[in-house]
Amino acid sequence: AQSVTQLGSHVSVSEGALVLLRCNYSSSVPPYLFWYVQYPNQGLQLLLKYTTGATLVKGINGFEAEFKKSETSFHLTKPSAHMSDAAEYFCAVSTLYTGKLIFGQGTTLQVKP
Amino acid sequence: KAGVTQTPRYLIKTRGQQVTLSCSPISGHRSVSWYQQTPGQGLQFLFEYFSETQRNKGNFPGRFSGRQFSNSRSEMNVSTLELGDSALYLCASRAESSYNEQFFGPGTRLTVL
Numbered sequence: 064a065q066s067v068t069q070l071g072s073h074v075s076v077s078e079g080a081l082v083l084l085r086c087n088y089s090s091s092v093p094p095y096l097f098w099y100v101q102y103p104n105q106g107l108q109l110l111l112k113y114t115t116g117a118t119l120v121k122g123i124n125g126f127e128a129e130f131k132k133s134e135t136s137f138h139l140t141k142p143s144a145h146m147s148d149a150a151e152y153f154c155a156v157s158t159l160y161t162g163k164l165i166f167g168q169g170t171t172l173q174v175k176p
Numbered sequence: 177k178a179g180v181t182q183t184p185r186y187l188i189k190t191r192g193q194q195v196t197l198s199c200s201p202i203s204g205h206r207s208v209s210w211y212q213q214t215p216g217q218g219l220q221f222l223f224e225y226f227s228e229t230q231r232n233k234g235n236f237p238g239r240f241s242g243r244q245f246s247n248s249r250s251e252m253n254v255s256t257l258e259l260g261d262s263a264l265y266l267c268a269s270r271a272e273s274s275y276n277e278q279f280f281g282p283g284t285r286l287t288v289l
Contacts, residue, residue: 095275106180106266106280114275153219157276162207163232164268164278166219 065090065156069167077175082126082141084170086154089135096137097155097164098128107153113137124148149174177202180281182267188287194255197284201248201269207231208250209278210242213264222265225250226272254286262288 070085088094095114099107111122118130128139137154151171155164181200189195201208209232210222221234225244242252248269254261264285268278 097277099280104285106282107268109277109279112275112277114277155219161232162224162226162270162276163209163221163234164211164219164276165221168218 065094065158065165067154067156067165067167069154069170071170072168073171073173075173075175076144078146079143082144082148082172084139084152084172086137086139086167087135088137088156090156090158092158092160095157096130098139099153099155101151101153144174146174146176148172180267180269180279182281182284184284185282186285188289189257190289191257191259193257194253195257195286196251196253197265199250199267199281202279205269205271206248207270207272208244208248209268210252211266211268213266257288259288262286
């Protein structure tokens with residue numbers, strides 16, 4: 064079975080500061096890992112994904128994440144926060160053997176001017 | 177390509193009624209999944225359909241059902257609505273060989289009074 068834990072339900076940063084959203088996963092088989100963003104009253108938009116290959120993945124809007132198997136982590140980072148980054152972020156895990164995504168509880172990112 | 181579309185966007189029903197939600201996937205995507213999003217339980221997988229067959233099912237009561245048509249469009253039905261069914265229902269589609277990368281629609285906001 065797979066599971067995802069996102070550390071911190073709310074994260075607040077100043078505009079221009081580093082964004083770090085934490086995600087740890089559990090999976091008995093090689094995982095596929097995803098970060099999604101959700102703006103109010105909208106669906107989920109894929110930021111980036113890790114499936115195989117390079118462990119540092121770059122996504123849209125300047126976000127990137129690194130898959131660390133030894134730490135079972137897939138933390139999301141962005142060097143400099145923008146006001147427009149304020150949203151809810153979800154980490155998700157899946158595998159080759161199942162088509163479903165298992166989501167973490169989400170982290171709300173607040174960006175202060 | 178047009179994205180995933182869901183209709184209606186908003187619904188208000190009363191307890192005991194039933195409701196049908198519709199989802200049109202991205203052209204060429206044959207897999208459609210449904211998720212329920214609530215503040216308390218987060219994002220939970222309902223079921224996945226592929227080629228008109230249910231391939232995966234989450235842990236929801238039998239009041240939740242779905243189907244998929246030959247054009248890959250999908251519907252989900254909830255019978256005998258309860259207050260706790262109030263949620264955002266998200267549909268996602270994916271290409272078969274996509275490492276489970278799922279594209280989400282804007283959702284249907286269901287309110288049960």
